[in-house]
Amino acid sequence: GRHVVRCGRVLNREVRRGGAAAGEPAQDESDWALFPEALPVIQWWTSHAGCQVAIASRSPKPAAAVGVLSALDAMPHFSTSQIYSDRKTRHFQAIRRDLGVPFDSMLFYDDDPFNIKEISKLGVCCILV
Numbered sequence: 001g002r003h004v005v006r007c008g009r010v011l012n013r014e015v016r017r018g019g020a021a022a023g024e025p026a027q028d029e030s031d032w033a034l035f036p037e038a039l040p041v042i043q044w045w046t047s048h049a050g051c052q053v054a055i056a057s058r059s060p061k062p063a064a065a066v067g068v069l070s071a072l073d074a075m076p077h078f079s080t081s082q083i084y085s086d087r088k089t090r091h092f093q094a095i096r097r098d099l100g101v102p103f104d105s106m107l108f109y110d111d112d113p114f115n116i117k118e119i120s121k122l123g124v125c126c127i128l129v
Contacts, residue, residue: 032068042077052079052099055106056091058115059083088115092122 006023045051055078057063062083080098084092088110096103103123110116116126 017115032072034072034074039077041072042074052101053077054079054095054099055081055083056087056088056095057081057083057090058088060085088119089122092119092124 019055027121044055045053057065062085065083066075066081069081075081079113080095082094084091092103092106092108094108095101104125106124108116108124108126109129110126111117111129113128120126
């Protein structure tokens with residue numbers, strides 16, 4: 001079975017809960033929201049399917065990304081998080097090390113075709129969303 005899932009597009013930058021007007025970039029944690037289906041899907045994977053869920057994010061602002069995910073109470077649902085500006089292959093090497101899960105037992109969702117191409121070379125099952 002598959003053991004690790006990274007759900008692409010967990011955060012919705014289009015939904016503004018804070019002071020940002022439509023079309024303006026998000027300024028802080030209050031300007032972000034989770035896609036409504038994100039946490040139920042992650043909870044299903046962890047509770048019912050027995051999977052470990054990890055984050056692999058190529059964010060130029062790791063502290064801000066963790067701050068947003070923490071403010072939205074999402075971080076406790078992840079077994080490990082790799083959030084930093086680097087190649088996705090480095091993220092997955094760290095996930096494999098942290099969780100002890102081989103690449104061929106991982107499932108990866110992403111909306112970037114380049115990431116899908118690179119990570120699939122590791123033997124990870126990849127799905128473009």
